[in-house]
Amino acid sequence: MRNPEQFRTLRETWPETHKAWSLCPEPTLWSAYQDGGGAEVETHVWLESMVHLLKPKTVVETGSYFGWSATAMAKGCRDNGFGHVFTFEINDTWIAKARAFAMAEGVGDWVTFLHGDSHTMPWPETSVDLMFCDGSDDRVGEIRRFQPFLSSRALVLAHDAIGGGEYNPQFVWHRLQEEFVRVLLPTPRGLWIMQRRGVPEVEAALREV
Numbered sequence: 435m436r437n438p439e440q441f442r443t444l445r446e447t448w449p450e451t452h453k454a455w456s457l458c459p460e461p462t463l464w465s466a467y468q469d470g471g472g473a474e475v476e477t478h479v480w481l482e483s484m485v486h487l488l489k490p491k492t493v494v495e496t497g498s499y500f501g502w503s504a505t506a507m508a509k510g511c512r513d514n515g516f517g518h519v520f521t522f523e524i525n526d527t528w529i530a531k532a533r534a535f536a537m538a539e540g541v542g543d544w545v546t547f548l549h550g551d552s553h554t555m556p557w558p559e560t561s562v563d564l565m566f567c568d569g570s571d572d573r574v575g576e577i578r579r580f581q582p583f584l585s586s587r588a589l590v591l592a593h594d595a596i597g598g599g600e601y602n603p604q605f606v607w608h609r610l611q612e613e614f615v616r617v618l619l620p621t622p623r624g625l626w627i628m629q630r631r632g633v634p635e636v637e638a639a640l641r642e643v
């Protein structure tokens with residue numbers, strides 16, 4: 435069954451409430467689900483588009499929560515006709531709700547919800563083409579954990595680039611600056627697009643363009 439009443443409140447939105455910051459002076463132009471625990475609605479739309487654009491075979495997400503972002507990326511895989519999202523969630527309450535949400539949205543076969551710690555839960559060493567980091571307070575650790583599995587064309591996307599204040603801890607993102615080229619997207623809670631430095635295929639492509 436698609437869009438059952440039980441998920442109605444999960445789709446009610448209001449203006450984003452993150453405090454303004456230098457590159458995002460009007461956060462209320464964006465929307466958030468009323469529960470407040472997920473990324474901005476626009477971030478979910480963007481994630482679906484990134485899957486359309488990049489055609490990843492394997493997507494890894496840390497932090498499923500209610501499954502909004504995982505479901506958005508799973509919809510991208512479904513539209514592509516290939517690809518799969520693997521999303522880690524430490525809290526079993528959320529993981530059950532997220533699974534039910536993805537099923538209700540018709541993409542249950544395109545996403546696997548893994549119940550466990552994103553830092554330590556076994557990963558079958560499959561190559562990762564796209565990562566969305568939005569889980570624990572140790573986001574740098576989550577990215578470092580999957581770094582060895584990133585394919586040559588992989589991008590890492592990360593939420594909460596703007597930490598601190600009443601909403602988020604400081605995620606010490608600067609610790610990744612030696613290993614990744616980073617672009618900061620000026621959204622309410624900030625997004626990173628990251629690409630590993632020194633990947634031979636990327637370096638060769640950069641010399642050709």
Ligand SMILES: C[S@@+](CC[C@H](N)C(=O)[O-])C[C@H]1O[C@@H](n2cnc3c(N)ncnc32)[C@H](O)[C@@H]1O
Nearest residue numbers: 472473497499502503523524551552568569570
């Ligand atoms: C910000 S929410 C994720 C929101 C989701 N990505 C979305 O936009 O729809 C962060 C989630 O990460 C989970 N989490 C925290 N630490 C974790 C860990 N070590 N491993 C896996 N999940 C974790 C939390 O339980 C929470 O549900």
